[in-house]
Amino acid sequence: MSKSEGLSCRSNDGNESFRNTRINTQISKSVATIRKKKKQDKPIFTYIDLFAGIGGFHSAADALGGECLxxxxxxxDAKTAYEANYGIKPFGDITQIDAKEIPDHxxxxxGFPCQPFSIIGNRLGFDDIRGTLFFEIARILKKKKPPIFVLENVKQLSTHNKGHTLxxxxxxxxxxxxxxSWKVLNALDYGVPQKRERTIIVGFxxxxxxxxxxQKIKRKTLEQILEDEDDIDAKHFASETIVSKRIATHKSKHEVAIWHENKSGNIxxxxxxxxxxxxxxxxxLLVxxxxxxxxxxxLRLQGFPDSFKIVCNDSQTRKQAGNAxxxxxxxxxxxxxxxxxxxTER
Structure with missing residues (x-):
């Protein structure tokens, strides 16, 4: 783990010194608390979780013996859900965190947003990615030099700006x-009944x-992720009038299905x-x-276990699941x- 020397955010304001020390102390205390809570003496691997959302990467990594630093x-709201489930309060705006204060990992x-790069070309410097959130990943990789990274983005990253972005x-x-290495993967091929294509980039x-x-693995069926309707709040159900209209319009070939109704009413x-x-x-999306x-x-459609605590309201939880x-x-x-x-280590 790197030794902290005080966080130097990118500002020349004289009041920053106090803020720098405070955030630096918070990071040090956070790492110490995480290690104290862990039952295992030594994790299989350590990691950091950027643009963390509600912790899709965190849930997967912890299940494999990882330790988030x-x-x-x-x-x-996503930070609230993250802390409630993992006992770690995420730091905020990554653009304000000096990379040298992030622990070695x-x-x-x-999982970062897809953004265009303004300058076309393959320059040796970082000027053509500055101002994007990918730049924040690059500057941390440059400073911390972790052995491995795994990045996630939307499928469209592979074709965005005629392929120039990727x-x-x-x-x-x-x-x-x-x-x-990079590849577009579909969550449908990896255990969950959701067609969700994502660009995955891995580096060593x-x-x-x-x-x-x-390789592809067997996925759960819809029946396995749906709740018992007797236990579902009435607010999630459509009126009988609307249901009758839908059923008259569309006949599903599947006994259990998710109906997709677009803005035009086509199902x-x-x-x-x-x-x-x-x-x-x-x-x-309608059951x-x-x-x-x-x-x-x-949450189940995203692969989160039922042990994941729902601590935000329905609207926020839907947003969080959709972004995960x-x-x-x-x-x-x-x-x-x-x-x-x-x-390779053998």
Whole structure:
């Protein structure tokens, strides 16, 4: 672990010295508290969780023996849920954290937003990524040099700006000394009944490591993730008038299905859910045309265990689930990461 020397946020304000010391102390206390709470003397690996949301990466990594040393998330409600479930209060705006104050770690995990880069070209510096949230990942990788990183983004990253955005990201990661691989994976192929395609980028400092993305695994059925309707609050059900209209319009081929009703009123149905979206999923995803998905069902569709505590209101929980990293999918990726790294160590 790196020794803290006082957080130097990017400001020349004379009042920053007190703030720097305070945040530095908070980080040190946070790491000490995390280690004290852990039952295991030595984790299999340590990691940091950037743009953490409600901890999709955290849930997957902890299940594999990882120990989170630092987390960052800017949304207040997501931070509340994260702390309630993992006992770690994420730090806020990552742009205000000096990379040298982040603890040394084995794996950097980050689900970051897709943003365009303003300058076309493959420059040797960081000027063409400055001002984006990927820049924050790059500057931490540059300073901390963790052996491994795993990044998650939307499927469209692979084609964004005619492929230039992803090409720029890969170029910068390689300039930082990482052997990098990427692939679009679908959560539907990794344990959950949700069609959610995501771009996954994996990198290793050790170029001798041969990494392969995970093979598909059997997924849970909708029946396995849906709650007993006798236990579901009436507020999630549509009126009989609306249900009758839907059923008259659409005949599903599946006994248990998620109906997708678009803005035009057209309905399609599948034995799985289409991708959850922050806030919107509640309105257009319907269980057998009769009711909306509950917060617990939305979390299950992302692979969160039922032990995950719901501490925010329904609206916020729906938003959090829609923004989350698919736990079961990134867990399979991390398994492969650990396997590839262990083969090299033998």
């Amino acid at each position: 630092f987390a960052s998330e800017i949304d207040g 084995d794996i950097l995990l980050a 090409a720029t990201i890969i170029s910068k990661l390689e300039q930082l000394g990482y052997k990098t 400092k050790d170029h001798s490591i041969n990494f392969e993305f995970p 399609s149905s599948y034995p799985y859910s289409c991708a959850l979206r922050a806030g919107a999923s509640y309105n257009y 057998n045309g009769r009711r909306r998905l509950t917060p617990r069902e939305l 990293v698919p736990v079961s999918m990134v867990k399979e990726v991390l398994k492969q990461v650990l396997y590839a790294a262990s083969k």
